[in-house]
Structures are given as C-alpha cells and as structure tokens.
Amino acid sequence: MLELRKVYxxxxxxxxxxxVNLSVxxxxxxxxxxxxxxxxxxxxxxxxxxEEIDRGRITFEGERIDxxxxxxxxxxxxxxxxxxxxLFYDMTVMENIELGAYALKDRSKYSGLLDLVFDIFPRLDxxxxxxxxxxxGGEQQMLAIARSLMSNPKxxxxxxxxxxxxxxxxxxxxxxxxxxxxxxxTALLVEQDAVLAMxxxxxxxxxxxxxxxxxxxxxxxxxxxxxxxxYLGI
Ligand code: ATP
Numbered sequence: 236m237l238e239l240r241k242v243y244x245x246x247x248x249x250x251x252x253x254x255v256n257l258s259v260x261x262x263x264x265x266x267x268x269x270x271x272x273x274x275x276x277x278x279x280x281x282x283x284x285x286e287e288i289d290r291g292r293i294t295f296e297g298e299r300i301d302x303x304x305x306x307x308x309x310x311x312x313x314x315x316x317x318x319x320x321x322l323f324y325d326m327t328v329m330e331n332i333e334l335g336a337y338a339l340k341d342r343s344k345y346s347g348l349l350d351l352v353f354d355i356f357p358r359l360d361x362x363x364x365x366x367x368x369x370x371x372g373g374e375q376q377m378l379a380i381a382r383s384l385m386s387n388p389k390x391x392x393x394x395x396x397x398x399x400x401x402x403x404x405x406x407x408x409x410x411x412x413x414x415x416x417x418x419x420x421t422a423l424l425v426e427q428d429a430v431l432a433m434x435x436x437x438x439x440x441x442x443x444x445x446x447x448x449x450x451x452x453x454x455x456x457x458x459x460x461x462x463x464x465x466y467l468g469i
Contacts, residue, residue, distance in 0.1 A: 313388060
C-alpha cells in the first residue's frame with residue numbers, strides 16, 4: 236500500500252534519511268523504532284509531504300506521492316498524527332474532534348466515526364466540553380489520535396504515541412491503536428519505546444542514523460542479539 240524506495244532527505248548538509256527502503260502492506264500495523272535523532276519524525280513528515288525528499292520515491296496505492304503537496308496527500312487518505320500533540324488548547328475536546336472531520340470527504344460517515352472514536356476513547360466522551368489544554372497528557376494523546384481518525388484515513392501515521400506518558404497510559408494508547416488496526420486502518424507508527432512497539436507491530440523497521448539497519452517480524456528481531464541488547468534490554 237505504501238512504499239519508499241531509496242529515499243534520502245537532508246537538512247542543509249546534514250543527512251537525516253539515507254537510502255530508506257520500506258513498505259507497508261494494506262491492513263498491517265508496522266513500526267519504526269530507533270533512538271533519538273535517528274530520523275523517525277523526518278520519515279513520517281516525508282511521507283505526509285511536510286518535508287520534500289531529496290532523492291528516491293514514495294508511492295501510495297501505486298501512485299507516486301513524493302512530489303505532491305501535503306494537502307493532496309491527505310486527500311488520498313493519509314493522516315499524520317504528529318508528535319507533541321499539536322492540539323488547539325483553547326478549544327474543547329469536541330471542537331478538536333470536529334476539526335479532524337473537516338477533511339472528511341463523505342459527510343454521511345461523520346456520526347459513525349464519532350461513535351467509533353468515543354468507543355475507543357470513552358474518556359474523551361466524558362470530557363466532550365472540556366478545554367483540551369486542561370486534559371492530562373494521556374488524554375491529549377487520545378484526542379490527537381481521535382482527531383486523526385475523524386478524517387476516516389486509509390493510512391494512519393503516528394509519531395511517538397507514547398511520548399512522555401506513564402506506563403499504564405501508554406498501554407491504553409497502544410490498546411487503542413490495536414483496535415484501530417482491527418477496524419481496518421493501516422498504520423505506521425514511530426516509537427522510541429521499542430518494547431511496546433514490538434508488542435503490537437506486524438513488522439518492525441530499525442532506523443539508526445537515517446538508515447534502516449534491520450527489519451522483520453517481532454520473532455525475527457527478537458532473535459537478533461543486538462536488538463535484544465540495545466532495544467529490549469535482555
Ligand atoms: P526524536 O525521537 O528525538 O524526535 P527522530 O528519530 O524523530 O528523533 P528527527 O526528528 O527526524 O529524529 O531528526 C533526525 C535528524 O535531523 C536529527 O539529527 C535532527 O537534529 C535533524 N533535524 C530534524 N529536524 C530538523 C530541522 N528542521 N532542521 C535541521 N535539522 C533537523
């Protein structure tokens with residue numbers, strides 16, 4: 236469904252992505268793990284058109300998207316849920332959710348999607364009228380994901396969904412991500428918490444210093460001594 240071939244991205248002279256090859260099958264939930272500064276956010280930004288790549292190609296459902304504007308990529312069904320949540324803090328939970336539905340092409344889907352996000356995140360249902368700036372970190376992350384889901388994406392990009400959250404809250408978010416997958420949305424998430432990411436992902440890509448150093452299923456990566464040591468601490 237999504238394919239990156241030999242993708243390079245530079246910030247000035249600094250290489251952020253180098254010869255990145257990656258593909259995600261329809262219906263899959265895949266993860267990119269890697270340390271701070273490895274290029275994970277850049278990779279998602281390149282897919283959603285927020286960064287222009289310097290070399291290579293990105294295709295989505297067989298169509299080349301790397302030369303398109305971000306809004307055209309979004310229109311094809313790719314939703315980007317960015318790191319650090321980027322909510323409108325002065326607006327209520329419901330207003331943020333409605334903003335997410337702004338990109339919804341088929342308005343008849345609105346109420347079904349609303350039911351779905353409140354089903355996945357009952358906490359948000361209870362807090363519909365609350366100003367989003369006053370939500371807890373975990374609730375803000377839930378709202379960011381809920382907002383992305385309201386555009387009824389075919390493909391969801393999730394940047395560090397566990398960032399800054401307590402372990403229990405992280406688990407909740409990841410359970411929700413699994414439900415989203417079961418509902419039929421394909422997703423690619425980037426995560427520093429490798430243990431958590433590997434629990435849910437069908438395929439894992441290890442990004443280090445801008446390069447995909449390894450990829451495979453959880454079982455395959457768990458057999459690699461370096462992955463065990465560096466990422467799983469076992
Ligand atoms: P983190 O988890 O800390 O966000 P990351 O894996 O997402 O890390 P990126 O944010 O993609 O990594 O950054 C990759 C590299 O590119 C880093 O060395 C970073 O300093 C650099 N970088 C990121 N954004 C910019 C920018 N706008 N201008 C210049 N350099 C940048």
